[in-house]
Amino acid sequence: MSTHAFDQPAGAAPGAEPPTNYLNASYSVTSWLLTTDHKRIALLYLLPITLMFFIGGVAISISRLSLMTPEGALVDADTYNKLFTIHGVIMVFFFLVPVIPSVLGNFFLPMMIGAKDLAFPRINLLSWYLYMLGAGWAAVAVLAGGVDTGWTFYTPYSSASSHYNVVMTMTGGVIAGFSSLLTGLNFIVTVHWLRAPGLNWFRLPIFVWTMYATSFIFLLAVPVLAMALILVIIERLWQIGIFDPALGGDPLLFQHLFWFYSHPAVYIMILPGMGVVSEVIPCFARKQLYGYKFVAYSSFGIACLGFFVWAHHMFVAGISLYAALIFSSLSFLVAVPSAIKVFNWTATLYKSSISFEAPMLFALGFVALFTFGGMAGLFLATLGVDMHVHDTYFVVAHFHFIMVGGMVLAYMAGLHYWWPKITGRMYSDWLSRLTAMIIFIGFFLTFLPQFVAGYNGMPRRYHMYAPEYQVWNVMSTAGASILGVGYVLPLFYMVGSLWSGKPAGRNPWHATGLEWQTASPPPTENFEQSPVVVRPPYQYHLEKAQNEP
Amino acid sequence: MTSAEIALFPHAASTTATQVDMLFFFLVTVCGSVTVLVALLLVYFSVRYRRRPGEVGNPTETHPSELLEWSWTLAPLVIFAVIFVWGARVYFDAYRPPDDAATIYVVGKQWMWKFQHPEGQREINTLHVPLGRPIRLVLTSEDVIHSLFVPDFRIHMDLLPERYSSVWFQATRLGMYRLFCSQYCGTNHAGMTGLVIVMEPADYEKWLHQGAEGSMALQGRKVFLKYRCAGCHSADGEARAPVLENLFGRSVVLNDGGVVKADENYLRESILYPSAKIVAGYENIMPTFKGQVSEEEIFQLIAFIRSLKTGQTPKRVESYPPPASTPPINTKDK
Numbered sequence: 021m022s023t024h025a026f027d028q029p030a031g032a033a034p035g036a037e038p039p040t041n042y043l044n045a046s047y048s049v050t051s052w053l054l055t056t057d058h059k060r061i062a063l064l065y066l067l068p069i070t071l072m073f074f075i076g077g078v079a080i081s082i083s084r085l086s087l088m089t090p091e092g093a094l095v096d097a098d099t100y101n102k103l104f105t106i107h108g109v110i111m112v113f114f115f116l117v118p119v120i121p122s123v124l125g126n127f128f129l130p131m132m133i134g135a136k137d138l139a140f141p142r143i144n145l146l147s148w149y150l151y152m153l154g155a156g157w158a159a160v161a162v163l164a165g166g167v168d169t170g171w172t173f174y175t176p177y178s179s180a181s182s183h184y185n186v187v188m189t190m191t192g193g194v195i196a197g198f199s200s201l202l203t204g205l206n207f208i209v210t211v212h213w214l215r216a217p218g219l220n221w222f223r224l225p226i227f228v229w230t231m232y233a234t235s236f237i238f239l240l241a242v243p244v245l246a247m248a249l250i251l252v253i254i255e256r257l258w259q260i261g262i263f264d265p266a267l268g269g270d271p272l273l274f275q276h277l278f279w280f281y282s283h284p285a286v287y288i289m290i291l292p293g294m295g296v297v298s299e300v301i302p303c304f305a306r307k308q309l310y311g312y313k314f315v316a317y318s319s320f321g322i323a324c325l326g327f328f329v330w331a332h333h334m335f336v337a338g339i340s341l342y343a344a345l346i347f348s349s350l351s352f353l354v355a356v357p358s359a360i361k362v363f364n365w366t367a368t369l370y371k372s373s374i375s376f377e378a379p380m381l382f383a384l385g386f387v388a389l390f391t392f393g394g395m396a397g398l399f400l401a402t403l404g405v406d407m408h409v410h411d412t413y414f415v416v417a418h419f420h421f422i423m424v425g426g427m428v429l430a431y432m433a434g435l436h437y438w439w440p441k442i443t444g445r446m447y448s449d450w451l452s453r454l455t456a457m458i459i460f461i462g463f464f465l466t467f468l469p470q471f472v473a474g475y476n477g478m479p480r481r482y483h484m485y486a487p488e489y490q491v492w493n494v495m496s497t498a499g500a501s502i503l504g505v506g507y508v509l510p511l512f513y514m515v516g517s518l519w520s521g522k523p524a525g526r527n528p529w530h531a532t533g534l535e536w537q538t539a540s541p542p543p544t545e546n547f548e549q550s551p552v553v554v555r556p557p558y559q560y561h562l563e564k565a566q567n568e569p
Numbered sequence: 570m571t572s573a574e575i576a577l578f579p580h581a582a583s584t585t586a587t588q589v590d591m592l593f594f595f596l597v598t599v600c601g602s603v604t605v606l607v608a609l610l611l612v613y614f615s616v617r618y619r620r621r622p623g624e625v626g627n628p629t630e631t632h633p634s635e636l637l638e639w640s641w642t643l644a645p646l647v648i649f650a651v652i653f654v655w656g657a658r659v660y661f662d663a664y665r666p667p668d669d670a671a672t673i674y675v676v677g678k679q680w681m682w683k684f685q686h687p688e689g690q691r692e693i694n695t696l697h698v699p700l701g702r703p704i705r706l707v708l709t710s711e712d713v714i715h716s717l718f719v720p721d722f723r724i725h726m727d728l729l730p731e732r733y734s735s736v737w738f739q740a741t742r743l744g745m746y747r748l749f750c751s752q753y754c755g756t757n758h759a760g761m762t763g764l765v766i767v768m769e770p771a772d773y774e775k776w777l778h779q780g781a782e783g784s785m786a787l788q789g790r791k792v793f794l795k796y797r798c799a800g801c802h803s804a805d806g807e808a809r810a811p812v813l814e815n816l817f818g819r820s821v822v823l824n825d826g827g828v829v830k831a832d833e834n835y836l837r838e839s840i841l842y843p844s845a846k847i848v849a850g851y852e853n854i855m856p857t858f859k860g861q862v863s864e865e866e867i868f869q870l871i872a873f874i875r876s877l878k879t880g881q882t883p884k885r886v887e888s889y890p891p892p893a894s895t896p897p898i899n900t901k902d903k
Contacts, residue, residue, distance in 0.1 A: 097756050097757055097760070168756070169753075174753070176712070176730060177713040177755060180713070181679070181755055182755065265729075265730045265731035266730065271729060307627075307630070307631075311633045311638050314638050314642070337729075338726075338727050338729055338732065338734040341660070341661060341665075344660065345657055349653050352649035352653050353646075356642060356645055359641065359642075359645045360642055362607060363607075366607060367637070369610075369618060370618070372618045372628055373624060373627060374615055374620055376615075376619070387611060388611060391608070392604055395601075395603065395604050398596065398652065401656075402592065402653070402656035403657050404589055404592045404655065404660045404663070405589060405592055406656075407589075407659075407663055407725050408723040410751070411716060411752060412720075472576075476576035476578065476720060477579055477718065477721070477747065479718060479751040479759075480751070482758065482759035483759050484760075485759065486762075488574055488576040489576055560627050
């Protein structure tokens with residue numbers, strides 16, 4: 021997609037004033053808290069979202085350690101239940117759902133389409149404040165004694181039985197949901213209105229396609245989640261029977277409403293990850309993305325079909341057998357577009373020229389783990405197998421393969437890929453490659469044993485368990501400690517790169533894509549002059565090779 | 570699996586387990602092959618096409634093949650169709666009990682399992698069942714949602730408050746098997762476990778008659794009399810309510826013209842929410858028994874109504890306690 025040759029030397033000459041960019045344009049606190057620059061807002065998101073990731077991680081580390089022995093080595097039942105609830109609520113609502121759209125999407129969606137900013141910069145800032153409010157609200161709920169319903173909030177436990185801060189936690193989730201909804205709205209309008217001249221739909225990078233598809237899910241699904249959670253709040257506060265059968269409600273209705281959001285939410289989490297990987301793989305393989313149109317359309321296939329599979333979470337919940345048939349068949353259908361993507365990423369590598377910097381290692385790790393996790397998903401779509409492994413560690417392992425093995429690795433790939441653009445600095449090459457390997461190995465060790473424990477029948481959300489499952493839990497805990505090391509390392513070398521990193525220059529990876537055509541870090545208005553696009557994306561055969569000057 | 574061995578693969582202790590395992594191994598083979606294929610390609614391409622030192626320029630473009638795209642779009646569909654149909658068959662088999670299945674009634678509550686056998690035996694957190702006979706479980710919850718899960722049988726069903734669900738199995742192997750609650754139900758969720766004990770049918774018969782308080786139907790008869798049900802459901806000329814004899818399993822015509830099958834859910838609803846469905850030709854006069862009668866008593870009433878044949882309705886004058894003799898039980902319940 022390169023259009024203009026900006027052949028200035030990379031980085032500023034020694035002793036010269038550094039050029040003005042979005043970071044050094046002004047330094048006051050208000051210039052950050054009241055900024056409408058999408059790049060600054062992305063960084064405003066980056067800090068609390070990273071903090072949330074580590075809070076959620078610490079919560080599950082304690083639970084995971086406790087599972088070293090069958091009786092529960094560290095914490096009692098009540099504490100364990102609160103810990104896994106904190107982990108789930110924080111990781112889903114405050115990390116996985118917002119992280120790529122709010123950080124990478126916010127920063128790069130406008131740049132990738134050659135725009136100066138999002139269509140509604142002030143609404144973008146409002147989204148950040150809503151996120152902070154929601155996260156703060158949830159944090160207060162945790163400090164006020166926690167909540168023990170699990171992130172799924174199933175009624176009537178959540179509406180009638182739990183004694184903890186259900187209402188406050190749900191309120192936090194609803195507020196954060198509206199933050200995402202506004203971000204989605206902003207992205208859709210931006211993609212429609214602000215594309216650079218010549219940038220037609222089939223010249224859009226896949227990352228933009230996936231952001232666009234994700235935004236539609238936000239718009240359609242978040243209101244349903246908000247409704248479901250608000251109805252639980254109403255039932256809890258005023259005893260109006262909606263979900264609690266003792267008050268004349270229907271507990272399965274909650275599950276329908278909840279999963280109507282929360283299943284598409286899985287695609288909210290994974291689609292942006294697919295977008296990142298579709299950028300990274302062509303760049304480090306120096307090849308055009310194989311089957312561009314199929315990958316682009318399959319993003320929309322996933323977004324649409326994803327709305328019609330929600331009841332596959334309810335195969336043993338007492339829904340009609342015929343409803344189960346419909347939802348099982350649709351769940352198989354939604355696997356097809358994901359398979360298309362995997363095959364195309366793999367085919368991109370054919371007759372390519374691959375170099376293995378950290379972003380590529382993370383992206384390849386994503387393809388491997390996502391494929392593995394997706395295959396496990398087929399087991400769960402199969403009625404006759406799901407009725408055995410439902411609500412066991414098999415399910416836990418499956419969704420962590422997708423969410424952690426898939427989504428978190430894709431986020432790491434994206435963060436490492438674009439870090440030089442965000443900060444203008446390169447991080448340690450060998451440490452970042454080492455981290456990618458540590459995370460990949462730690463991940464496999466953590467979650468592979470859970471498939472075995474699950475098929476053997478170990479249920480989820482147990483603070484103590486039968487002794488025959490111990491060996492799998494010990495392996496899992498050992499793997500998790502390796503994984504933990506892998507997550508902490510980037511804190512050091514990425515923060516360290518801000519001081520000691522080599523200047524990155526405009527385009528350290530020799531990538532196509534408009535975001536690489538401007539300075540690193542970019543100026544506030546993104547481009548010195550508005551780019552004009554004359555080519556489809558990923559035309560690597562026309563680019564410089566990575567080892568060329 | 571109860572000893573402290575390592576869980577490598579669960580016992581196949583029911584007819585369902587064998588079916589599920591065959592399907593599972595088929596999936597492992599198919600999905601495993603595709604996963605290994607993708608992994609091998611990733612590794613092979615990564616080694617074969619790695620950028621070598623001194624390599625100059627970018628590789629030339631290869632043009633994507635539409636044929637290849639369509640074949641890897643459509644091929645999964647064919648495989649998925651096979652898996653879907655097989656999975657659906659196993660699932661339907663697991664939730665549609667054979668006609669000769671005996672019924673055992675299950676009530677879950679935080680954090681305990683309560684079982685009642687039609688012969689009257691009651692137990693907590695342990696379930697005795699005979700080998701080689703189909704057993705249908707009718708399940709309900711007193712509070713929140715629970716889920717009954719016996720890994721060695723590969724059966725799984727949620728227990729919902731105010732509603733009956735059911736699942737069935739036929740044990741094929743003697744021994745003791747773990748029973749879990751798999752739907753998170755509060756603080757002591759992990760403690761809501763139990764054992765299923767599979768016995769030789771003769772031993773089971775012997776066990777059934779150790780210290781039971783009379784059959785569930787007889788216990789239900791006592792409940793029937795205790796709440797003065799016979800006052801209206803008297804099956805005589807003065808009856809103000811429908812006759813309950815031979816009712817179970819029949820279709821009932823309602824006053825709005827609808828037809829409903831008299832199964833467990835219908836009987837339960839009629840006891841607790843009598844005005845929900847009025848039988849054609851009767852007045853809406855029955856009071857609710859919600860809050861008075863326990864879930865276990867409702868199960869006993871249902872067992873009684875199931876057993877009720879022509880002429881067996883207790884007389885209205887008959888007073889609590891009932892006579893000592895046991896009325897004949899519907900033999901299907903055994």
